[in-house]
Structures are given as structure tokens and as C-alpha cells.
Amino acid sequence: MSASDRWARRTRAHLAAVTGVVVTAGIAAVTLATAASAASGCQVAYTTNTWSGGFTANIAITNLGSPLTGWTLAFTLPGGETVGQGWSATFDQSGPNVTAASASYNGSLATNASTGIGFNGTFSGADYPGDPTGFTLNGTACTGSVPTAPASPTPSRTSSPTATVSASPSPTPSSGSAGPAVQNDVFWKDTAGNPIYSQGGGVLKVGTTYYWYGAKYNGAVTYYNNPGAGKNGDTSFNAITAYSSTDLVHWKFEGNVLTAADLGGAGWVGRIGVARNPATGKYVLISQLDSELVFATSSTPNGHFTKAATQSTIANVVNDMSGDQSVFVDDDGQAYLAFSNRSGRSHLYVARLRPSDFLQVEPAVNIANSSAGGREGNIMFKHAGTYYFCSSDLHGWNASHTYCITSSKVASGYSAEFVMPGTDADFSHVTQTGLAFAVNGSAGSFVVFGGDRWSDFAGNGIGYNDWMPVTFNGTTPVFHSLSQWSVDAAAGTWSVGGGNNYVLNPSVEADRVAQSTMAGWTSSANVANHAGGHTGRWSMAQSASSAYTASFAQTIALPNGTYTLSALVKSSGGQNSANLYAKNFGAAELDRAINQSIGTWTQVSITGITVTNGSIQVGVSSNANAGNWIYADDFTLVRTG
Structure with a gap:
């Protein structure tokens, strides 16, 4: 089966107009100059x-x-x-x-x-x-x-950056999927059009309905209203929210199911999960509450929860309490707490919730220890009889690779740690492990990875919630980093969305700190990330105090078709040449000149890029004089035909 056949999708397209780019034979690159x-x-x-x-x-x-x-x-x-x-x-x-x-x-x-x-x-x-x-x-x-x-297009020859093969696996959608689209890299809204506030939570399926629980922090409201002001440290607790959906895209706000007043006032509240206890029929909510755990119950998954118990220590745990945690429910309905220890978080644990009512965490089992620093954002899921315990680096609120261990038993026999394939090139789509749940349907099954971007407290871009499909190569989970994907929850299938941005780490936010080599990209000398982005904290910079050349490139595997490449740029101007470019896609290189003075963030684009070989290299290159500079941010490569 050809690449184009594998990526075929049912679409309806309306073009208000069609324009093209004429490339002259024998010209190494074509600069698309803007008309004055x-x-x-x-x-x-x-x-x-x-x-x-x-x-x-x-x-x-x-x-x-x-x-x-x-x-x-x-x-x-x-x-x-x-x-x-x-x-x-x-x-x-x-x-x-x-x-x-x-x-x-x-x-x-x-x-x-x-x-x-x-x-x-x-x-x-x-x-x-x-x-x-x-x-x-x-x-x-x-x-x-x-x-x-x-x-007229201005021919110009440009230096060619070194190509790199993307570390992220090519997205392979499940067959037969057609449904609403999960759109990442934006602030999500509920069915009433209001912002969704749900962080550090979990998802529980009841019948055909998914219930999503998480924390609403006052700082999240502040950041949503003005992300340009940057991150804040306001982790003050507003409420635990609940949303419901049958298709995993349209989420109805069910209400604030637990508030600060319900808890008698609260400091830190987070890392929330809900499970239904088979013995009592009650829905039990478990959350961190300052230095202990709090348990609350409700007779319905969306009903208001009532505080029922607290717990100040967990037996067999270093420092006696969880650091980060999530709730995992096994196929038999038994719930477990998956967590790392408080203060250090290098010890990983699974602990059963008391079967009679889920209102107590029983003594924990130490399933693994990290020798490479702490692990947080701990999540757990199961697929085809294998248990997966996954975590992030100990980076505070920041993005991370996703590290996993596996076992055929819930609380013993776990493998050595490995990085989940697909999370390296953009650090799990610039998120931290937040939640995970299985989608089992009539035609297939996969796992949803719910990444927490924590933009309110990390400042790393737009959006709080970024969810990705995880598929399996044998027992190896594979993360598909997508800005848009369609899902059929009833069928248990998914496909890459028509508006997906194929560039990984497009806003160069993944690395968190100053770097000369950015995740997902290949960089020459005189390239670094710059503190000051169009969105988020960082952008790509090319500069030097003496005459220089620079290149910044990403090679991407993608379906054949027509694409538009765009980026937000600033430029000092005065370079001998400086270009946004696309090359190695089956036709002559296309460039967009950016060696003029551009003082404010301006979007530049190359349209009509016809990919015929299943691959493309995109990037920014410059041949510049001392003191010249370029900043670029928010790269997009979107299919248009």
C-alpha cells in the first residue's frame, strides 16, 4: 500500500481560489518576495x-x-x-x-x-x-x-542546512476513523463556549460517557485572560471541576464537584482521580490536600462530592506520602494509586485502595527506583494485558520526555525504564504526563495520553490540555505528537486531522532552558533559543558578533500532498541572504526571503509546496554580517490539498 493510500481520508474541499508558485528550471532556490x-x-x-x-x-x-x-x-x-x-x-x-x-x-x-x-x-x-x-x-x-x-520571484542560492530525520515516528492512524477533531495547542472550551479549567486530573468512563475531573486554579484564569503577560505562581485552589463527553471532543461542564469551602479552606489541591467502588456503588474522589490525601464520595459521577476521609501517611513509602499521583482502575474494578514519593520522587509505587470503600490507601509496593533523578506526573494504564507506569522528569511544571516501565502484573515484575517512542523530538508535545485512559471500541482500541502543559505556571505556550493517541507496537507504546486528530470513540479509532501541523516543537518551547540545540531540530553554529517568543517563552535565534552562516532545520515524514509552510519572524535586515525554506520534497527548493528589516512579529509563508516523496525538510538559513540577527517562532506546516 502506498503512503498516500495509507493516509487517505474522506474530505470535502472548497477552494475560494487556487494560486501557485512557478519555479524556474536550474535555479537552486526561489525567493518569494513580497510586493511593495x-x-x-x-x-x-x-x-x-x-x-x-x-x-x-x-x-x-x-x-x-x-x-x-x-x-x-x-x-x-x-x-x-x-x-x-x-x-x-x-x-x-x-x-x-x-x-x-x-x-x-x-x-x-x-x-x-x-x-x-x-x-x-x-x-x-x-x-x-x-x-x-x-x-x-x-x-x-x-x-x-x-x-x-x-x-517577480527573486532567484537566490542558499546554504543547505544538514538534514535530520525526525525522532518522532510517522503518525499511523487506525483505519476507518472519522469523527470530531481533538485540537491541541489552544485553550479548550466546553459546549457552552466557556474555558475548560481542568489540570492534574483523570478520566473515568461510565457506560458510554467519559467523565473528566481536574483542578481549577486561579492562576489558570489569569493566564487564559492574558497569556502574553507570561507565567504566574498563583496555584490557589478554586474548585475540582467535572466535564462529560461521549465523543472525547465536546465536553459538557457538569459543575464544581468539590470546592475550597467543601474542604474547610484549602492550600494545595491537585493530582485528582475518581473511581467507582463496586462494594458500595459510590464514586470516590482522591486528591492531594496540602500534605495529606483527601477522599470524597458521591452517588453519581457528576454529583457534588462530600468529604469522607483524610489520610496523612502511606505505609512503606519514603517520606510517608505521595509526591505526584494518579488513580488507575483495573479491569476488575479495583482501584490503585500510582505515585512517586514526596520530596525526591525517585521511588515509584503502586498501592491498592481499600476494596471495601476506596477510602484508604493500603501499604504501598515499591515497584521501581529511578537512578537518573526524580520522576513525577505519574500515570498508569493497561493495554492487552500489560500494565504501563509512566512518568516525567522532575522539572517542576515543565515539559519532559515520557519514561515508562511495564509488567504483566499490577504491582511487581516491572521492566527497566525506557523513553516512550515519539516523546523525544518535542518532549511529549511540550507537556508533562498528566492522565491516561483506554479507548476500547467496536473496531479498535488505543490509549489517550493527556498531557498537562501547565502554561499558567511554566509559561510555555498556549493551551493547558494536549491529548495524543498512543498505539502499540507489540508491548511498546508509541506516542503520536499531533496538533489535530480525529477520533471515533465508539469505534475506538482515530486518524490524523486535516489541519494537523506536522512540525514538531514548532515554538521551540520543549527545552525549557537556554540551548544551542533544540529538541526536534538540527542546528548549526550561531543558533540558539532566544528568551522572548511570539507565544511562550522562547523563539529560535540566529546571530553572531562576526560574519556568519547559520542553519536551523527539521526533516519530516508526511503524506504526499500540497502544503503551506509559515513562521512568525523578526529580522534585523542586512543579511547577504536569509530565508524560510522548504526543500527535499520532490521538487526544487522554495524560499521566502527574510533579509529585510522586520521589527515586529510578522507571519511569512510559502504556499503550494507539493510533496511527492513522503518527506520534506523545512527551516531557516542565513548568510549574514556581524550583528545581524533573525528570530523565528511558531512554525506551521499544514496540508492544504
Whole structure:
């Protein structure tokens, strides 16, 4: 089966216009220069993935006119569709009329620059009503018109960065999946359009409904309202929230199931899990509460929980209490606490919850010890009879590789530690292990890795919750780092989303600290991460105090098709050459010149990249003079056809 066959998906595509790039034979690279004066115009590509009663729409917007500092896209839905959760824009709907206003981080669109937005929607009736037939951008009809006197592409030869093969495995979707899209790298919203606040929690499936519990911290609200202000240290507890979903995308807010007042006032509350006790029929919530554990019960999974017990020590544990923890429920309904020890977190444990009521953690079993530093963010899941205990580095709130051990028994016989494949190139999609749960359906099964980005306390980008599919090569779990993926929870299948960004570590946030080599990328001399990004804390920088060359590259395996490459850049200008580029995709290299002065974050793009060999190298290269510099951030490589 060919690569394109493996990646085939059912889509409906509407192109408001099609433009191309002409490459002259024999030219090593083509620089796509921005016209000094551009006529008004825009282009929209609207692509949908549909299923019974619902669809995901991915919208690629290209500004063909003068540079924009903010934009609103408007269109009309033809058949009574309803807009649900959206991303990368603020959506508003009045009857069939929809507007999408730019977010703070993508409002600047230079001439010929592109950005991607999207939403999940619903419709009534058996058949999808169809795509919008017209779009306007800031009131201008998107007819695909181009500047009347475009600048001719300027040939320029560029130095070639050293290629690297991505450490992340190529995403291999399960077959037959079609459903709503999980959109990562954004702040999630519930079905009422309100921000989802759920961190350090867990998911419990009851019947066909998934219940998601987590903590709402006051600092999370602050960061959501103004992420540009950076991280904060406000871990003060607001409530434990509960959300429910049958499709793992549309989450209904069930309420605050436990509040600070319920706990008689609280300092630290976190690392929350819920399990149903088979003997009592009660749902039992377990959480850290300052230096001890608290237990609360409810007769329903979404009902208000009542404090029932506390526990100040766990037997057989170094320093007597958990550091990080999660709740794991085995196939027989027995619940366990998976955790590392307080103060050091180098000892890993599994402890059974008292079977009669789950209101006590029984003496723990030390299943492994870490010789390479502490392990936190401890999670546990089971697949095909194998237990997996996974953790992160001891990095506070920051992103990490995911480290796992496995066994055929819940509390003994665990393997040596290994790094989960797929988590190395972008440190688990710039997250820390947060939660995990199995999705078992009529046609397949996989595990959802719920990564906590902790942006409120780490400042490493947009969004708190980033969930990824985990598949299995024998007993080896494989992490698929995706910005967008579709899921059919009933079938137990998933597929790569049409709006997925194929660049790993696109905002260079994964490394957490100053580095000259960034995760997922190959760098030459004179490259480092720079404290000051478009989103998050970091961006890529090329600079030196004497004349220099520099390269920053990533090689990506991906399905054949047409793509747009974009990045946010700043530049001193004055370089002999400096380019955003795409190469080794089956055709001549394409460049976008960035050796002019660019004082504010500006999106630059290369459109119409037709991949025919299942691979591409993207990056930034420069041949520069002393004191010249370039910053680049938020790389995207999105399929448009």
C-alpha cells in the first residue's frame, strides 16, 4: 500500500481560489518576495471531515492584500449547521451567518501570509448540507485576486542546512476513523463556549460517557485572560471541576464537584482521580490536600462530592506520602494509586485502595527506583494485558520526555525504564504526563495520553490540555505528537486531522532552558533559543558578533500532498541572504526571503509546496554580517490539498 493510500481520508474541499508558485528550471532556490504595494484580496481553503450529524472544518486564510494587524473572516453556512468548539479564532454565529475574529497571536498577516483556523460543527438530517460558497476578510470578498503588479520571484542560492530525520515516528492512524477533531495547542472550551479549567486530573468512563475531573486554579484564569503577560505562581485552589463527553471532543461542564469551602479552606489541591467502588456503588474522589490525601464520595459521577476521609501517611513509602499521583482502575474494578514519593520522587509505587470503600490507601509496593533523578506526573494504564507506569522528569511544571516501565502484573515484575517512542523530538508535545485512559471500541482500541502543559505556571505556550493517541507496537507504546486528530470513540479509532501541523516543537518551547540545540531540530553554529517568543517563552535565534552562516532545520515524514509552510519572524535586515525554506520534497527548493528589516512579529509563508516523496525538510538559513540577527517562532506546516 502506498503512503498516500495509507493516509487517505474522506474530505470535502472548497477552494475560494487556487494560486501557485512557478519555479524556474536550474535555479537552486526561489525567493518569494513580497510586493511593495498589493491590491486588496484574499484566498480561503475550506476543508471538512464529515460524519453522521457532525463535521470538522479547517480553514486556511491567505491575505493577498496589504498587511493586516487584525482580521475578521465572515461566511454563511448553507444548511442550518451549528458552530461548536473553535480554535485559533473567536467564532460568533447569528443564524446561518458566522464570523471568526483573529486571536492575539495570529492577527498580523503580511501580504501573501497564511494562517489556519477551524471549528467542530453539527447539523441535523442524514446528509451534510454543504460548504459555504463565499467568504469575506475584513469586508473584502475572497475571490483569489492577486496584486496587479506582483514582484517577480527573486532567484537566490542558499546554504543547505544538514538534514535530520525526525525522532518522532510517522503518525499511523487506525483505519476507518472519522469523527470530531481533538485540537491541541489552544485553550479548550466546553459546549457552552466557556474555558475548560481542568489540570492534574483523570478520566473515568461510565457506560458510554467519559467523565473528566481536574483542578481549577486561579492562576489558570489569569493566564487564559492574558497569556502574553507570561507565567504566574498563583496555584490557589478554586474548585475540582467535572466535564462529560461521549465523543472525547465536546465536553459538557457538569459543575464544581468539590470546592475550597467543601474542604474547610484549602492550600494545595491537585493530582485528582475518581473511581467507582463496586462494594458500595459510590464514586470516590482522591486528591492531594496540602500534605495529606483527601477522599470524597458521591452517588453519581457528576454529583457534588462530600468529604469522607483524610489520610496523612502511606505505609512503606519514603517520606510517608505521595509526591505526584494518579488513580488507575483495573479491569476488575479495583482501584490503585500510582505515585512517586514526596520530596525526591525517585521511588515509584503502586498501592491498592481499600476494596471495601476506596477510602484508604493500603501499604504501598515499591515497584521501581529511578537512578537518573526524580520522576513525577505519574500515570498508569493497561493495554492487552500489560500494565504501563509512566512518568516525567522532575522539572517542576515543565515539559519532559515520557519514561515508562511495564509488567504483566499490577504491582511487581516491572521492566527497566525506557523513553516512550515519539516523546523525544518535542518532549511529549511540550507537556508533562498528566492522565491516561483506554479507548476500547467496536473496531479498535488505543490509549489517550493527556498531557498537562501547565502554561499558567511554566509559561510555555498556549493551551493547558494536549491529548495524543498512543498505539502499540507489540508491548511498546508509541506516542503520536499531533496538533489535530480525529477520533471515533465508539469505534475506538482515530486518524490524523486535516489541519494537523506536522512540525514538531514548532515554538521551540520543549527545552525549557537556554540551548544551542533544540529538541526536534538540527542546528548549526550561531543558533540558539532566544528568551522572548511570539507565544511562550522562547523563539529560535540566529546571530553572531562576526560574519556568519547559520542553519536551523527539521526533516519530516508526511503524506504526499500540497502544503503551506509559515513562521512568525523578526529580522534585523542586512543579511547577504536569509530565508524560510522548504526543500527535499520532490521538487526544487522554495524560499521566502527574510533579509529585510522586520521589527515586529510578522507571519511569512510559502504556499503550494507539493510533496511527492513522503518527506520534506523545512527551516531557516542565513548568510549574514556581524550583528545581524533573525528570530523565528511558531512554525506551521499544514496540508492544504
